[in-house]
Every structure is written in structure tokens, then in C-alpha cells.
Amino acid sequence: MAEIVxxxxxxRELVRDGDxxxxxxxxxxxxxxxxxxxxxxxxxxxxxxxxxxxxxYDQLIGMxxxxxxxxxxxxxxxxxxxxxLRDAVEHDWPSPLxxxxxxxxxxxAGYAAGAANFPFGLVRGYEGTDLAEQTRVGWVSCPFxxxxxxxxxxIRPDVGIVHAQRADEAGNVQLWGIxxxxxxxxxxxxxxxxxxxxxxxxxxxxxDAVLLPAWTxxxxxxxxxxxxxxxxxxxxxxxxxxxxxWDEIGRxxxxxxxxxxxxxxxxxxxxxxxxxxxxxxxxxx
Amino acid sequence: xxxxxxxxxxxxxxxVTAARRLSDGAVCFVGIGLPSRAANLARATHAPxxxxxxxSGAIGAKPRHLPLSIGDGELAxxxxxxxxVPEIFTYWLQGGWIDVGFLGAAQIDRHGNLNSTVIGxxxxxxxxLPGAGGAPEIASWxxxxxxxxxxxxxxxxxxLDFLTTVGHQAAGGGGAGVTCVVTDLGVLEPTxxxxxxxxTELFPNVTADDARGATGWDLQVADDLETVSPxxxxxxxxxxxxVPANEETVAP
Numbered sequence: 014m015a016e017i018v019x020x021x022x023x024x025r026e027l028v029r030d031g032d033x034x035x036x037x038x039x040x041x042x043x044x045x046x047x048x049x050x051x052x053x054x055x056x057x058x059x060x061x062x063x064x065x066x067x068x069x070y071d072q073l074i075g076m077x078x079x080x081x082x083x084x085x086x087x088x089x090x091x092x093x094x095x096x097x098l099r100d101a102v103e104h105d106w107p108s109p110l111x112x113x114x115x116x117x118x119x120x121x122a123g124y125a126a127g128a129a130n131f132p133f134g135l136v137r138g139y140e141g142t143d144l145a146e147q148t149r150v151g152w153v154s155c156p157f158x159x160x161x162x163x164x165x166x167x168i169r170p171d172v173g174i175v176h177a178q179r180a181d182e183a184g185n186v187q188l189w190g191i192x193x194x195x196x197x198x199x200x201x202x203x204x205x206x207x208x209x210x211x212x213x214x215x216x217x218x219x220x221d222a223v224l225l226p227a228w229t230x231x232x233x234x235x236x237x238x239x240x241x242x243x244x245x246x247x248x249x250x251x252x253x254x255x256x257x258x259w260d261e262i263g264r265x266x267x268x269x270x271x272x273x274x275x276x277x278x279x280x281x282x283x284x285x286x287x288x289x290x291x292x293x294x295x296x297x298x
Numbered sequence: 299x300x301x302x303x304x305x306x307x308x309x310x311x312x313x314v315t316a317a318r319r320l321s322d323g324a325v326c327f328v329g330i331g332l333p334s335r336a337a338n339l340a341r342a343t344h345a346p347x348x349x350x351x352x353x354s355g356a357i358g359a360k361p362r363h364l365p366l367s368i369g370d371g372e373l374a375x376x377x378x379x380x381x382x383v384p385e386i387f388t389y390w391l392q393g394g395w396i397d398v399g400f401l402g403a404a405q406i407d408r409h410g411n412l413n414s415t416v417i418g419x420x421x422x423x424x425x426x427l428p429g430a431g432g433a434p435e436i437a438s439w440x441x442x443x444x445x446x447x448x449x450x451x452x453x454x455x456x457x458l459d460f461l462t463t464v465g466h467q468a469a470g471g472g473g474a475g476v477t478c479v480v481t482d483l484g485v486l487e488p489t490x491x492x493x494x495x496x497x498t499e500l501f502p503n504v505t506a507d508d509a510r511g512a513t514g515w516d517l518q519v520a521d522d523l524e525t526v527s528p529x530x531x532x533x534x535x536x537x538x539x540x541v542p543a544n545e546e547t548v549a550p
Contacts (some may be wrong), residue, residue, distance in 0.1 A: 039354050039355070039369050039383050040367045040368060040369025040370070041354070041369050041371070042352055063381070067433075074429065077534065082409065084429065085430055085431055086428050086429050086430065086431035086432075087426075087428050087429055088428035088429075090330065090367035090368065090369075091330050091331070091365075091366035091367050092366075094428075095428075098426070099425070099426045102424070103423060103424075103427040105427055114415075114429050114430065115430070116354060116430040116431070116432065116433070116434045116435055117387060117430070117431050117435070118388075118391070118392070118434070118435040119382070119389040119431040121383050121384040121387050121388070122384070122387075122388075125384040136392075136435070137392055137438070137439075137471065138434050138435050138438060138471075139434070140464070140544075141461070141464040142430075142461050142462060142463065142464060143415070143420070143432065143462070144415070144430060144461075144462060145462040147420060170346065182438045190371065190374045190380065191354045191355055191356065191369045191373075191374050191380055192355070192380070192382050192383075193354070193355070193369075193382065194382065194383050194384060196382065197325055197382075198385060221380075229455060242317050242398070244370075244371055246371050246374060250371060251366070251367065251370060251371065253366045256366070256367075
């Protein structure tokens with residue numbers, strides 16, 4: 014049953030060094046505040062899982078939190094490279110990063126299998142690619158037709174972390190808009206943290222919203238603005254300028270570390286981080 | 299008095315060339331950048347019933363501005379429906395409902411195979427690229443796949459550094475694979491029978507030798523090589539009205 018606790022406490026209690034941690038969000042509701050808390054608490058040797066690692070994974074990798082990355086597309090959407098991810102892979106800075114990579118369809122099948130408690134997911138793909146040689150993929154035969162189908166391991170993280178619009182005081186979570194693989198990651202993880210824009214006395218039912226009942230979640234933590242620079246549908250828009258500015262910040266090791274020191278390590282939480290950014294409103298740099 | 303022909307960029311003609319190939323009502327799986335411009339241009343001009351599907355799960359999106367990411371709120375706001383990511387890749391893509399998929403890449407070979415993973419050796423890469431994303435299954439399962447890619451000897455290569463996406467129809471899926479490559483010099487299409495990409499159309503003021511010089515393999519040229527007509531004033535106006543969302547919001 015979900016406990017409503019501050020994010021600092023949720024991360025301290027639930028995320029351990031060496032864990033397999035998935036912070037999911039497919040361009041929407043990306044749990045930046047939770048990622049920053051992992052960095053503040055100096056988690057190490059994490060295996061990070063995410064279909065689309067973007068800025069917050071660049072930050073986690075550049076700050077030395079990760080040992081391995083399981084992913085399907087690692088870039089700054091619409092902008093270009095993730096320079097910290099590239100530096101880790103190309104030059105082992107700040108430490109070597111092991112990669113396990115899939116296609117989006119492969120990752121999605123792995124998450125769905127994790128949620129469904131299957132040992133593997135199925136994809137009609139990987140055949141003929143070099144990806145098949147580099148990643149964890151196997152082959153099974155259809156028992157009815159003999160057709161060869163690719164199998165990918167189920168994704169069952171130690172900790173699944175997502176951001177959502179709101180929760181009620183009992184810890185039931187409501188999430189809407191582009192929902193990615195958020196439901197799958199929460200249901201498929203041993204422990205879960207959901208950060209939310211707000212906690213309301215009562216959830217109004219919304220057709221088509223994803224509902225994560227309190228009994229599927231370990232901790233719910235308020236983190237208003239916690240998806241920035243991504244967006245929270247119905248609350249705030251994507252900060253496209255930030256993604257563009259990140260290209261410059263992330264490109265240089267010293268500038269990156271300085272930015273992380275001032276904006277993450279020297280701030281106590283998402284509220285301080287947001288006020289610092291707001292104070293520099295002409296530029297996120 | 300003569301009227302000067304409108305001036306345009308190679309990117310604009312690439313978007314126009316791809317857009318013209320989309321028929322009204324075509325169901326398109328769209329990525330960000332040039333593909334999104336092309337598909338939205340088609341919807342704004344000759345193909346108002348073109349259906350745009352973004353891999354974030356937005357089905358039937360009708361963005362008023364070009365999105366910067368494939369999951370912008372604008373796409374969810376204007377979509378007929380938003381489904382989860384596992385669903386978009388299984389029921390909709392692998393299920394065979396998509397007519398045209400769009401892809402880019404860092405490298406392409408003569409068979410239309412694509413690399414978006416690494417330049418150099420996989421374990422010691424010179425450049426680590428973003429990776430596969432949706433590309434392998436898009437090329438397998440869309441009825442046709444259009445590739446949009448600037449043409450240079452570094453991108454049009456004899457041998458890929460990494461084969462991320464099988465481009466020819468033997469990909470094992472239900473589609474025809476890569477049926478058209480739109481570059482900044484012209485259009486390449488598979489040769490019937492062999493499947494090898496050959497030059498079938500040239501942009502104005504570009505020669506077949508220019509295209510050969512920008513290709514890392516011995517590029518074959520169709521006998522009936524055609525010239526792409528420049529963008530019409532209407533096409534350019536519609537294209538330029540699709541201002542990317544970020545151009546309004548980027549801080550100086």
C-alpha cells in the first residue's frame with residue numbers, strides 16, 4: 014500500500030546502490046525530480062533502464078551513478094546527441110558504461126512481459142540486424158506454425174519510478190495524456206516510486222486515464238514541477254528551450270559539473286531547483 | 299515582366315518531394331524533423347486526410363505547429379486517440395495498419411539497410427549514435443518506408459558500420475521495405491528485380507555526376523531519370539507556415 018512520503022525519504026528507503034532502476038516517461042511526465050534526488054543521494058552502480066534516455070539520464074550518467082544502461086534510443090529529442098552518454102561510451106568518462114540495447118518494440122515487449130509476469134516478451138523483429146548479435150535476444154518457435162519469433166527478456170526492475178499528474182490522500186495515482194510504458198514499469202517492478210504534481214482530497218474519474226491503485230505502489234511523493242523540462246499534460250508545457258540549451262551545457266565536462274553542482278547538488282529539492290531556474294528566466298543556463 | 303521563381307532550400311525541397319508521394323488518406327508513422335515536416339505538409343496541401351501516427355502513441359494527430367519531440371503535448375491534444383507505447387508497436391505497427399513509415403539514419407547502403415547505432419567499431423565506437431528506436435520494426439511492418447537523408451559519401455556507404463535496420467523487403471515483415479530515399483540531391487528507388495537503390499529523380503540544377511560523387515558505391519542511374527519540379531508557391535507557403543514549436547520559444 015502506497016505511503017505518501019517526501020521524495021528524499023522515498024529514494025533513501027527504496028533505491029540502493031547496484032539496483033536496476035527504471036525512470037520511465039516517453040517524452041511526457043519524465044521523472045526529473047526523482048532523477049535529481051538519486052544524484053543528490055549519490056547512488057552508484059545503478060543499472061538504468063529506459064526506452065528513451067534523455068536529459069535526466071545524461072545527468073545521471075555524467076554524475077557517475079550508472080554502471081549499465083538498458084535502452085532503445087538515447088538522444089536529445091529534436092536536438093541531437095546526449096554528450097554525457099557519448100562521453101561515457103566513447104571515452105569511459107566519468108566511468109565505463111555497459112550497454113544493452115534493443116529496438117523500441119523490443120523494450121516495449123520486455124516491459125509488457127514484466128508487468129504480465131512472463132519470463133520473456135515476443136517481437137517479430139531483430140532478424141537480419143547486427144542488433145541481434147549485441148543484445149539479449151533469443152528465438153522461439155511458434156508451437157502451431159513453427160514460425161521463428163524473437164524473444165526479449167522481461168524487464169523486472171528493482172525500482173520503477175514514474176511521474177504522474179496527481180494522487181489522492183490514499184495514494185491512488187491518476188495519469189493521463191501520453192502514457193508510454195508507465196503502467197507496465199510500475200506493475201513490473203519490485204518497488205515503485207510515483208512522484209506527482211499534486212495530492213488532491215479525491216480523484217475525479219477521468220475516462221482513458223491510467224489509474225495506478227495505491228496497492229500497486231510503494232511510495233507516492235509530491236514533486237510539483239517534477240517533470241521539468243519535460244511536461245505534465247494539464248499542468249505545464251515542455252520547456253523546449255531547455256532541451257536546446259542542454260546541448261551546450263552537456264557538451265563540456267566542466268560546464269556540466271558546474272551546472273549540476275549549482276542546480277542539483279546545491280539545491281535541496283525540486284522546489285529550490287525550480288526557483289533557481291525561474292530566477293534565471295531569460296536563460297536556463 | 300518575368301516573375302522570379304521562389305527561392306527555397308534543399309531541406310524544403312526534400313520535404314516537398316516526400317510530401318508529394320503521400321496519397322490522401324495514407325496512414326503514416328512519423329518521426330521528428332524532415333519526416334514530420336513532409337507529412338504535415340501533405341496534410342496541409344493535397345492530402346488533408348493523411349493520418350499521422352507518432353510512436354509516442356498519438357493516433358491521428360493534427361499538430362498546428364511542428365512538434366520538437368515525438369511526444370509533445372500538442373500531439374496528444376490533437377490526436378483522435380492516445381494509446382500506450384506497447385500498444386502502438388504491437389497492435390498498430392506490427393498489426394499491419396500503417397501505409398508509410400519515415401526513417402532517417404547516419405548511414406545507408408545500396409540495399410536500403412540503415413545504421414543508426416554507431417560509427418566505427420561497436421565496442422570502441424568513434425561516434426555513439428542514439429540507437430535503433432522504432433526503426434527496425436517500422437521498416438519491417440509499414441507497407442512502404444521512405445528514408446530522408448542528406449547524400450554524402452560518408453552517409454551513402456559501400457558497407458555499413460552497423461546494420462540497425464534491414465531496409466530491403468526480405469526484412470521478414472509484411473511490408474515492402476525502403477521504397478524511396480529522398481536526399482538533398484534527388485530520389486533513389488529500388489531497381490525492380492535486384493532491389494539495389496538507383497537514382498530515379500534529380501533536383502533542379504543537380505547532375506547525375508553530382509549524385510554519383512556523393513555516393514560511396516557505384517550508383518546506378520535510371521534510363522528515364524526525371525527532374526523534380528521545384529516547390530510551388532503554394533507548397534512553400536504551406537511548408538513555411540508549419541513553424542516548429544521551438545522556434546518561438548528558444549531562449550537567445
